Amino acid sequence: MRRLLVFQHVPYEILGNLDPLLRDARFRLRYVNFGRHPDATPEISRYSGLIILGGPMNCDQSDRYPHLLTEIEVIRQAIRAGKPVLGICLGAQLIARALGARVRKNPSREIGWYELNPTEDGRRDPLFAPFDDRQQIFQWHGDTFEIPHGAVHLASSPECRNQAFRYKHNVYGLQFHLEVDQPTIHRWLHTPAMAAEAGGPERAVQIRAQTTDNIEHSIRLGNQVFGEFIRLFARPPRRTFLPSR
Numbered sequence: 001m002r003r004l005l006v007f008q009h010v011p012y013e014i015l016g017n018l019d020p021l022l023r024d025a026r027f028r029l030r031y032v033n034f035g036r037h038p039d040a041t042p043e044i045s046r047y048s049g050l051i052i053l054g055g056p057m058n059c060d061q062s063d064r065y066p067h068l069l070t071e072i073e074v075i076r077q078a079i080r081a082g083k084p085v086l087g088i089c090l091g092a093q094l095i096a097r098a099l100g101a102r103v104r105k106n107p108s109r110e111i112g113w114y115e116l117n118p119t120e121d122g123r124r125d126p127l128f129a130p131f132d133d134r135q136q137i138f139q140w141h142g143d144t145f146e147i148p149h150g151a152v153h154l155a156s157s158p159e160c161r162n163q164a165f166r167y168k169h170n171v172y173g174l175q176f177h178l179e180v181d182q183p184t185i186h187r188w189l190h191t192p193a194m195a196a197e198a199g200g201p202e203r204a205v206q207i208r209a210q211t212t213d214n215i216e217h218s219i220r221l222g223n224q225v226f227g228e229f230i231r232l233f234a235r236p237p238r239r240t241f242l243p244s245r
Helices: 018-024 067-080 090-098 182-190 192-198 201-234
Strands: 002-008 027-033 049-052 085-088 103-118 135-145 151-157 160-167 171-174
Touching: 002 067, 018 027, 018 201, 049 067, 049 090, 067 085, 067 090, 085 090, 090 103, 090 135, 090 160, 090 171, 103 160, 103 192, 103 201, 135 160, 135 201, 182 192, 182 201, 192 201
Parallel strands: 002 027, 002 049, 049 085, 085 171
Antiparallel strands: 103 135, 103 151, 151 160, 160 171
């Protein structure tokens, strides 16, 4: 049975719809919850791949969250070893940082459902092939990443140019949340800090209504995208040289 390492930062940001897909594919999951164990030093060599989930912190807060530096180093180790790596939201930003790219504030926050468009390269990418030219995708972020040197820019939105990238054939960073279902979104909107960030009760009502309209398509799309990511594990790992930072 293959083993997969999952980095978690807060209890309410989880694998969501990705969890049953991984278990059906007979993965054994090992969570490292840095919120509970900030001094953890996971060893990637024991695992077939790595997934990094979202969180409320940003990449520049390593003084407050020293584990971010640990995560960046483990991400670099996983990439060098040629293992599949997937980052969602903060996870994508940490991959970008591990590859030497800058992470900064986006000109505006995206919280709720926003149009997302694949790039020309995205339309040719195996994970992004199921995307239409435009669709409503769930977002919750205030930061954005630059596309790392040597990576392929896969998706964009009107409010945030860099929404996804691929590095080599096996490393993906997604700024958006295809893993969420309706209960997860409702739970986030009931979490006090997140509800305030979303813009208050009226905005929460709007997001819930948009979720009813869009969630079924989002889940179908997520199942296709994550299913293709799982197929990366069938390929033998190819070691990758990363330049020193």
